[in-house]
Amino acid sequence: QVKGLSHVSLSVVCKAVAVMSEDLLVDVIPQAWELLLEFDNEVTATAAVVFILAGVRVPVHTSDVMTRELTHPDPNTRLNAILRFQVLWQSRYQAWPRMEEGAQLTFKVPPHGIEFTLPSPKIGVESLPVVDPPWMPHFKTNVDEVTVNQIQHRSFVTATRTRRKLQAEMVRSALEAEEKKRRIERENFLLTTVPVTIQAAYEPALHHVSADDHEEEFGGEEVEADVGRVGTHHVAVAQQLFPSCLCSAVLTIIHLLDDPAVTPDGIAVYEAAQQVIWSCLVEDSALFLRFFLEKLTRERQDVMIRLLRRLVRFIPRLPSQAAFALYNYMVGYVMFYVRSPQEASQDHIASALSILWTVVPSIQGILFKDIKQIFRKEQCDSALLVTANVPSAKNIIVHGPGGLDGGGIPSQFPIQEDTQFCQILQESLDFFGISENEHKYYFLVDHKTNQIHNLQSYVRDFYFFKRAQYPQLLMIHMEPDAAYDALQRQAVTLKLLEIGKVLMAWSILKRPDQVAQRVFFLHEELTKLPSFPRKALEADFNLYKGGAMGK
Incomplete structure (x- = not known):
């Protein structure tokens, strides 16, 4: 069979992309995009490779072309844009083979920009092995051969006809039972969750x-x-190439899950988007989610979390490998803010928990005992587990009204199990000589997260023991009304955190496997926990009225 020559011009671009000017490459992008749905497979694959390589060299122009087509008013154009993205996804392994030999040395691809690491070891099982895969060779055992082999290996051979017939029937029934077991397992296995x-x-x-x-x-x-x-x-082994600018189209495709438009051919836009998203999640969920993971610690974090929640809500039963990747990456996201606390870090952890508990039903092999050990090793159990029992910090440092740069001498106070922030504040006011008339204008704020503390809260619920490290608080002068609004916002955030922890424990508890072990383990952990259920249930009712968020 003679191949066509229609792809030659695009193949030349693939070979020369490392030395081409960006202006020439920008001119090629629209043509490559239009050729992604051609009937000639060679033309389609070559155009896809050109577009992928352009995404590395000129990511802004490439992303603009995709976004413009995916948000076009015409539903037929939006549908074709989704199908073109699918072609690009399927061609991610063809970039390097179609380039010049040794292109890895001259064509540099920037690495991913994910700023957080995964827990070690990873939580859960990525995917279950395929039951009796049809693409593997089958070996059938002959019943007569099994019977003869078993008789030959016996120390005393019974050669009567009745004995041989009985043994043959036993072997045959055993093989039939094994075949029935495999058939039931095949019927229960979801083959659509496997990259066939x-x-x-x-x-x-x-x-x-x-x-x-x-x-x-x-x-x-x-x-x-x-x-x-x-x-x-x-x-x-072929290496894949799919730059982040192409992954940015995933945001728009997830938006299209709510698109009710139908093309003149009777194809719903949301249905095509759902099928493409499902196939991408099945084949390589980490690559599909990479753009989200890169932006989670940078910009538009609330938008990324909202889109991830929409994805999980639209596809509640994710493929096991997708749920595995999303869960572990979100745990790594929480670890990032636990290890380097900053302003609004509590809000980000609460947002991550709102996703974590929703993907738990789709993960295989998640157990309380395992996550307890892993979270404790990563020192993030207090942020994720309602059963976390972490010793409190022994001392706390309080800086005066001048702050860290004021030049004043900070005060250090010991922390007991029942120490509250009101006690710390009162001792700090006395230590720094604040007049009694000014007491109502001073509040305790965390040095790193700028988080205001409710004076009735316990210190051990917020600060945990770290060797050679002491938490630091600032005594801030603040108007009572502004402090009241900040306390309301902080109370809502803390309540979201506790709700997320409880819901994640509840999701793990609802799994159908090993129910008794989960219940006994959870009961034992909660009975040993000094802050349960106080921390999960306590609420300052004085914050429920007035202010920006009160009734």
């Missing part, structure tokens, strides 16, 4: 074979020679 194309591309010849598998067939010298030949053969 990637799984079916498994080639045993490309993988190393151990010598133990061939000891019965070959001699020792032949096995060693064969292993040596296999060990020296390196299989080149």
